[in-house]
Amino acid sequence: MSPGGQVDIFYDPPPSRGRPGPIRGPDLLDPTRTVSLDDFAGQVVVVNVWGQWCGPCRTEMPELQRVYDATRSEGVAFLGIDVRDNNRQAAVDFIVDRKITFPSIYDPPMRTMIALGDKYPTTVIPSTIVFDRQHRVAAVFLRALLAEDLEPLVRRLAGEVAADSEAKP
Template identity: 65%
Template sequence: MRTRRWPGVALAVAGLVTVAACSTGTDAVVEGGTFEFVSPGGQTKIFYDPPASRGTAPELAGEDLMQPGRQIGLSDFDGKVVVVNIWGSWCGPCRAEMPALQQVYDQTKDTGVQLLGIDVRDEPRTAPQDFIRDRAVTYPSIYDPPGRSLLALKGYPRNVVPSTIVLDRRHRVAAVFLTALLAGDLLPVVRRLSAEPTTPQGQPS
């Protein structure tokens, strides 16, 4: 595993902080109604506002890490804010951020927030399963060693691990983190999204 520290980058978004990631890749922006990754220039924390500017994420699905044969995906969490975290038990920054992700999940799951991991480059399966058990992680993960589920995200930098995509209640991309996270990075984002006003039909505007 090769670890690289991201350099600090000035963004229009306040409060940018960069931390170590296992590898590097392109950044993310949104164009039109469908979310796509491109390379705008070294950004590692990107936020999309107002909500109408957000692109919709494709379905991300695969086999449940802890329950072989069971399929799980975004469509199982309709109407919820979903935090998709790409990780691997082999990745040092992933090991460091996992307790923070569990903390955020514990504090927000009752407000309509769901975490969903995508475990990549992990074989045999017992390694990530032991990783999850040892850390008492309670949110599910897709087991996807080759990262095939991520192909649905056009242009997604699959070599960036860990990385996190935060979806609003309509599963539009509201934030992208191409870096490891602290609870303080993620918690305000998911709280804000879970509290976003809804239309009369019950959907975020």
């Protein structure tokens, strides 16, 4: 839980949003490849922290895939961070069995969470951090999400830059 017991935390207006340190690590499915938040420049990015051992993650992951499928053509990317899974194959099976198509960082010791520093809660699994197109933290969810919880926010954020671009001469 966050200070004050909040489980849904929003950072609005956009100028109030902060940026984390670098979020990157080895790709779960291809350990020779590094995946990074920076790989998704100019996109809204939904980062989900999960583990195959986590009961709520088993329900949430297909919901996230549904939102990813519905919004990726709008400039939305998803990135998982698999934590506390010392058995890589169990985590790979979790992703493959659920037909998850977005990448995940394999991070058993939770090193990527250090990038979030002390500004954002980092110990709740599952948790989801939603970044705007400038990779500022727009929202943090410290609970399992359903598609209807996440999709409206993601669509709103995807439209922010489009609205800004239309306003420029």
